Amino acid sequence: MTVPALNNWQSVQDEVVRRIHGGVWNQGDLIPNEADLAREFGCARATVNRALQSLADSGLLDRRRKAGTRVAMLPVRKATLEIPLIRKEICDKGHTYGYAQVTRRRVPSPARLASKMNLPRGTKLLHLLCVHSADAKPYVIEERWINPDAVPAVEGVDFSQISPNEWLLKHVPFSAGDIAFFAMSADQPVADLLECEVGEGLFVIDRSTRRDTQAITSVRLIFAPGYRMHTVLSLPT
Amino acid sequence: MTVPALNNWQSVQDEVVRRIHGGVWNQGDLIPNEADLAREFGCARATVNRALQSLADSGLLDRRRKAGTRVAMLPVRKATLEIPLIRKEICDKGHTYGYAQVTRRRVPSPARLASKMNLPRGTKLLHLLCVHSADAKPYVIEERWINPDAVPAVEGVDFSQISPNEWLLKHVPFSAGDIAFFAMSADQPVADLLECEVGEGLFVIDRSTRRDTQAITSVRLIFAPGYRMHTVLSLPT
DNA sequence: ATTTTTTATATGTCTGCACATATTAATGAG
DNA sequence: CTCATTAATATGTGCAGACATATAAAAAAT
Incomplete structure (x- = not known):
């Protein structure tokens, strides 16, 4: 009795x-070889x-040369987050996109950032504070630090017309970086910009990107109350 | 003049x-065929x-049969989050893991959950409230809803000994689901459990999982102040 | 002019084979 | 008994060729 051939992956x-x-195969079990x-x-x-x-990529299997393939002991679930352009995210939800630059300064890099972005001491950074809005309501604060050494063209850009988020995506695409998600309580300036209560819990994303080892930009996105970042845990079958 | 062959992917x-x-190739450009x-x-x-x-998977390229391959217009950045067992996460950080069950009840599924988990009206759910701690300080609240129809074995489990998080991972692994991240402000009961101030901003994960179409479990993880979820945006090169 | 059908083409994936590489297990030297 | 060397083995990846499939573009029919 033969099974119909499984002829695709x-x-x-x-x-x-x-x-x-x-x-049939339990956690930790070695499965037959290929x-x-x-x-x-x-x-x-x-x-x-x-x-x-593909199953090893999604964390169900552990594979090692010579040792073989076994069912993962602690299947680490992996979720893939898509990080869209803010304007696109708002438009896709059917809202009217709005944008405003609040401040623009050149400042010496704060110590916290200098170490995080691995900058030489005393590097001057471009600091921008902007607000993106959906249907005229504040949606997210973009607090942006840009290293002009990495992106000289940035000096001539008018960020009251295009957000750093969007400009950088167009002009410095495809860089590596890291990202962190956490919550904070709104302080007075943030509450003013987001038109929310002081102390309210806000969802925050910190992201810094680099090309090779050179730091390009670091950004903090502070979302208005109610924001949810959503994704799917998909597994084969 | 020939280039040395690029003989691996x-x-x-x-x-x-x-x-x-x-x-050489700009955003939106069609690149030569394979x-x-x-x-x-x-x-x-x-x-x-x-x-x-592989580049299409990571969002740099758009590919379509017959139409060919082009450089992505809006390169959507993708971050892969690994969602570990809470106990493992705490131990990996070098802290002492602690766990306590706070309450356990059987209750009719609240309307909000019934729709989210796609349950027939009036389904009774097992509701658990637990706290995981690191070095004796509250780390995260696990508010768990389990559908006993999907996991009958759950009735006999003593969740004061093992967390639902861990038991479910062992006994109902590899299910699909969806996940949302957001922030909330601590109310009184939450603040009591996490030993933090009322109103403080907290990082929250909502996750619900199912096998095929049957809802298995839904969980809300409310993290103590200071928690950061971190990952890397890695790009080829 | 508009809709339908056909055709051409780029990607998607399978096959069978070969060799590379990592790593365990066996073997041998001291 | 311990450590270094060697062999065996499972996965990783390459190649050439073939066919499948989606779909844009061209041709034909209405």
Whole structure:
């Protein structure tokens, strides 16, 4: 009695997930090697490889050369967040986008930022404070620090017309960086800008980006009350 | 004059990224097709395919059959969040893990949850309130709702010994779901549990998971002040 | 002019094969 | 017994060729 051949990597993946769900293979178990699975499923080893590699990426399997493939002990769930352009995010929700620059200054980099962005001491940074709004209500504060050494063109840009968020995405795309999410309580200046109560809990994103090792920009996004960042935990099957 | 062959997919990827960075290909541009690139780079089409597909996954390229591959217009940055077991997260930081169950009840599902979890009206849920702590200081509140229809075994579990977070990960792994991040202000009961001030801004994660279409569990994690969720935006090169 | 059908094309993926590489396990030297 | 060397093995990845599939563009029909 032969099973119909699983001749594409998705169906192989599904079958593997089914076996894990069904308890055929339990957490920590070593599963058969690619060649054996390929024979069993009636497909090429490359197909099995694609399926297993994809499952390893999503955290269900642990794979190591020679050691083989085993079902992950602590399946670390991975969520993929898409970080959109703020204007796009607001427009996609069907609101009218608004934008205003509040302040623009050149200042020596504060110590906290200098270390975070790995800057030489005394580097001058461009500091911008802006507000994005949805249907004329404040949506998010963008507090932006830009390293002019990394982006000389920034000196001539009028950020009352285009947000740093958008300009940087267009002109300095595809850089690496890191990102942190947390909550803070609104202080007076923030509450004024977001038109909310002092002390209210606000969702905040800190992000800094660099190209190679040179720091480009660091930004703090402080969202108005009610903001939710949402995504999906998708798993095969 | 020939270029040394780019004979692995990583170097092909690097070269493509270099061309985008260097302005050879600009945002929105159509790039040569896989066959041409393979010829130019001196490798197989499959290798180019692997490289471009990976770049499309990370949002740098848009690809469509017949239409070809172009540099993404609005490169949507993607961050991958790893959502660990709470106990593991605390231990990894070098703290002593503590756990306590506060309450356990069986209650009719509140309307808000019933719709979110897509439950028939009047379903009874198991409701648990627990606190995880690090070095004896409250770290996060776990407010958990479990659908006993989906996980009958849950009735016999003593959640004063093991957290729902951990038990569910062990016994109902690999489910799909969705997740939201936001901020709230501490009310009195929350402030009591987290030993913080009323009104303080707190980081919150709402997550609900299901297998197929059946709702399994929904959880709200309310983190103590100061919590930061951190990850890396990594890009090829 | 508009709609439908056909065709051409770029990506998507499978196959079978080969070799590279990491890492465990066996072997041998001291 | 311990440490270094060697062999065995599972995954990682490359190649050439083939066919599948989506879809933009061209051709045909209304």
